[in-house]
Amino acid sequence: MSTTTTSDRPASGIETKATHDSLADRVRAMQSVWILGVLVVIVAIFGVMQPSTFLTTGNLTNIAQNVSIWAVLAVGMTFVIITAGIDLSVGSVLVVSSVVAAKVMESMGDTGWGTALVGLVLSVVVGVFWGGLNGLLVAKAKVPPLIVTLGTLSVALGSAQILTGGLDIRSAPRVLQDSIGYGRLAGVPAITLIALVIVVIGGVILHRTRFGRYTYAIGSNEVSARRVGINVDRKLVEIYAFSGFLAGVAGILSLAQYGTTTIAGQSLTNLNVIAAVVIGGTSIFGGQGSMFGSMVGLFIPAVLQAGFVIIGVSPYWQTVAVGSILIAAVYVDQHRRAAAVRAG
Amino acid sequence: MRSTLRSTAAVLGAALALAACSSGAPSADSSGDSGGSDNKTIAFVQGVAGDEFYITMQCGIEEKAKELGYTVTTQGPQKFDPTLQKPIVDSVTASKPAALLVAPTDVQAMQAPLEQAAAAGIKVVLVDTTVNDPSFAVSQISSDNIGGGKAAFEAIQEAKPDGGKVLVISTDPGISTVDARVDGFEEATKGDSSFTYLGVQYSHNDPATAANLVSAALQKDPDIVGIFATNLFAAEGSATGVRQAGAKDVTIVGFDAGPNQIKALQDGTVQALVAQQPSTIGMDGVEQADAALTGGSVEKEIQTGFTIITKDNLSGEGGDAAYKSTC
Numbered sequence: 001m002s003t004t005t006t007s008d009r010p011a012s013g014i015e016t017k018a019t020h021d022s023l024a025d026r027v028r029a030m031q032s033v034w035i036l037g038v039l040v041v042i043v044a045i046f047g048v049m050q051p052s053t054f055l056t057t058g059n060l061t062n063i064a065q066n067v068s069i070w071a072v073l074a075v076g077m078t079f080v081i082i083t084a085g086i087d088l089s090v091g092s093v094l095v096v097s098s099v100v101a102a103k104v105m106e107s108m109g110d111t112g113w114g115t116a117l118v119g120l121v122l123s124v125v126v127g128v129f130w131g132g133l134n135g136l137l138v139a140k141a142k143v144p145p146l147i148v149t150l151g152t153l154s155v156a157l158g159s160a161q162i163l164t165g166g167l168d169i170r171s172a173p174r175v176l177q178d179s180i181g182y183g184r185l186a187g188v189p190a191i192t193l194i195a196l197v198i199v200v201i202g203g204v205i206l207h208r209t210r211f212g213r214y215t216y217a218i219g220s221n222e223v224s225a226r227r228v229g230i231n232v233d234r235k236l237v238e239i240y241a242f243s244g245f246l247a248g249v250a251g252i253l254s255l256a257q258y259g260t261t262t263i264a265g266q267s268l269t270n271l272n273v274i275a276a277v278v279i280g281g282t283s284i285f286g287g288q289g290s291m292f293g294s295m296v297g298l299f300i301p302a303v304l305q306a307g308f309v310i311i312g313v314s315p316y317w318q319t320v321a322v323g324s325i326l327i328a329a330v331y332v333d334q335h336r337r338a339a340a341v342r343a344g
Numbered sequence: 345m346r347s348t349l350r351s352t353a354a355v356l357g358a359a360l361a362l363a364a365c366s367s368g369a370p371s372a373d374s375s376g377d378s379g380g381s382d383n384k385t386i387a388f389v390q391g392v393a394g395d396e397f398y399i400t401m402q403c404g405i406e407e408k409a410k411e412l413g414y415t416v417t418t419q420g421p422q423k424f425d426p427t428l429q430k431p432i433v434d435s436v437t438a439s440k441p442a443a444l445l446v447a448p449t450d451v452q453a454m455q456a457p458l459e460q461a462a463a464a465g466i467k468v469v470l471v472d473t474t475v476n477d478p479s480f481a482v483s484q485i486s487s488d489n490i491g492g493g494k495a496a497f498e499a500i501q502e503a504k505p506d507g508g509k510v511l512v513i514s515t516d517p518g519i520s521t522v523d524a525r526v527d528g529f530e531e532a533t534k535g536d537s538s539f540t541y542l543g544v545q546y547s548h549n550d551p552a553t554a555a556n557l558v559s560a561a562l563q564k565d566p567d568i569v570g571i572f573a574t575n576l577f578a579a580e581g582s583a584t585g586v587r588q589a590g591a592k593d594v595t596i597v598g599f600d601a602g603p604n605q606i607k608a609l610q611d612g613t614v615q616a617l618v619a620q621q622p623s624t625i626g627m628d629g630v631e632q633a634d635a636a637l638t639g640g641s642v643e644k645e646i647q648t649g650f651t652i653i654t655k656d657n658l659s660g661e662g663g664d665a666a667y668k669s670t671c
Contacts, residue, residue: 050439053438053439053440054438056438058437058438058464059434059435059438062431062434062435062437062438063431063434065434066430066431066434165517166516166517166546167517167518168450168452168517168518170451170452170476170518177456181456182456254427257430258426258427258430258450258452258453259452259453259455259456260426260450260452260453260518262425262426262427262450262453263516264424264425264516264517264518264548264549265425265426265427265428265450265453266425266427267423267425268422268423268425268428269427302431305431305432305435306431306434306435306438307435309419309432309435309436309439310435310436310438310439312417312419312439314418315393315419315420315421315422315432316393316394319422
């Protein structure tokens with residue numbers, strides 16, 4: 001997801017936020033702008049330290065490729081967190097979707113595009129099922145999202161293990177791996193382009209449609225949203241189902257990238273995606289956030305990790321760095337909000 | 345607005361400080377930029393960071409590398425997980441070391457990233473684990489894992505000559521080395537009719553899961569006489585599980601010999617350990633990489649042996665085979 005394609009967006013006043021006096025004020029008040037500054041500084045530091053290896057197109061496309069799957073998940077996660085919810089189950093839903101798809105594709109025996117398409121549809125259906133289940137439990141059964149998705153995290157992963165006996169399926173259609181997982185279009189990894197399209201569509205839905213505005217409304221004040229006539233329950237089911245849908249898409253992308261269902265993997269995917277969304281300025285209390293911010297938030301840990309590996313920092317420092325940035329970002333967010341309230 | 349400015353400065357400051365940590369961090373050596381023929385860097389990507397097996401391997405690598413005049417940078421994912429290891433391998437490839445010693449975390453998922461590394465001109469040596477098609481690698485060095493599984497069964501056989509039910513607690517399916525250990529164990533069990541093989545349970549590299557699996561298995565079959573735990577975490581968890589279930593007469597044979605296993609052996613919770621030779625694997629890996637770089641003769645495949653550690657040989661040969669937590 002190149003930041004260049006989306007970097008003009010904050011200036012168009014995307015964040016739904018209390019009114020500010022001028023455009024300049026509004027831009028400055030955006031978490032995503034500050035955090036973009038942090039990203040630029042990090043890139044610059046690594047660029048100065050290791051210009052011949054860090055600032056190479058090879059390295060930068062690798063970084064973009066490695067965040068692609070997380071980016072798809074982060075789109076859904078941004079919606080969910082803006083409603084003041086959380087979705088811990090994305091990694092498991094990704095796994096179970098890819099398992100169902102891989103099993104059926106394996107039984108079809110064929111390795112062409114037809115099979116891949118069937119796999120995609122199945123993966124998405126499974127994803128929507130789990131997401132919809134999350135949504136129903138959150139909206140109708142009134143179980144807190146943290147608990148619901150913690151539960152489905154286990155149930156979905158367990159289902160994947162039951163379906164496969166715990167054995168990864170390693171027979172993803174060759175076309176998927178060759179053209180999507182490792183294919184390139186004009187030097188850009190295909191998987192990154194796909195993720196970029198999804199991010200842009202997700203951004204448009206969030207910032208430019210009624211569905212997106214309702215998402216903010218629910219997160220800002222659920223009771224008010226109900227009183228003004230928004231069908232909050234239905235919207236919540238749709239939003240969680242959307243997150244599940246994207247986890248299904250990510251499941252196919254993961255099959256394409258790794259050629260295996262990674263049942264034992266993806267264990268930290270949910271936390272990494274949530275961290276990215278929060279670093280990007282989406283408030284866990286709901287009602288605030290932007291797609292652009294989530295993407296910047298996704299790149300900070302990825303760039304830090306790539307940079308640290310290249311300059312040879314011990315892996316333990318990488319974890320420390322990402323955690324510190326997360327806390328610092330939320331600290332800034334809180335300060336900014338308190339200031340806005342005082343100024344308001 | 346001023347407070348916002350100040351706190352943003354704080355974030356930037358933190359980022360700068362963290363980036364600056366690199367210069368002071370251990371084994372930080374920004375020498376990966378040469379790429380020329382005098383490139384003397386070896387990168388080592390572990391299967392998981394902080395595991396004594398890989399730390400001991402790292403010690404062997406660093407020792408041999410120093411002797412041959414290479415510098416080593418070591419990286420490892422937080423978990424034994426290809427989705428976390430792939431980005432690290434990609435970044436290492438971008439840093440252009442002369443050679444890459446790597447323990448792949450999945451036979452399929454790590455195939456393409458490592459092929460890419462080899463295509464970038466890096467000499468790839470697979471240590472411990474392997475991939476589906478390792479033809480791009482200059483050499484593969486691993487323990488003879490089937491033999492290791494057999495050795496584990498022999499240890500149980502010795503402790504329980506009358507036979508009985510035996511169980512395997514493994515980590516995750518699909519890890520070539522671990523699967524081979526289980527195969528070796530199963531094969532050996534089937535060769536002795538007095539033993540019943542109860543199959544394999546997967547603990548997902550989590551001691552707590554292994555403990556649960558073992559205590560549940562003991563509920564079902566209270567007469568289990570032996571458990572083969574295929575790695576460090578599985579053995580730790582199995583010992584806990586046996587204790588939780590209040591079982592007394594179960595012989596646990598662990599694979600690997602980290603400080604905690606040695607402690608468990610001393611305490612009598614684990615009765616025998618099958619120790620690999622990670623330090624030798626690491627040294628051989630550097631030797632093969634060096635041979636590939638200098639045009640020497642390279643051995644495509646090397647298998648290293650095992651040491652069985654029991655309480656009896658702990659002060660001698662067994663103790664020397666124990667893994668280290670620091671070099």
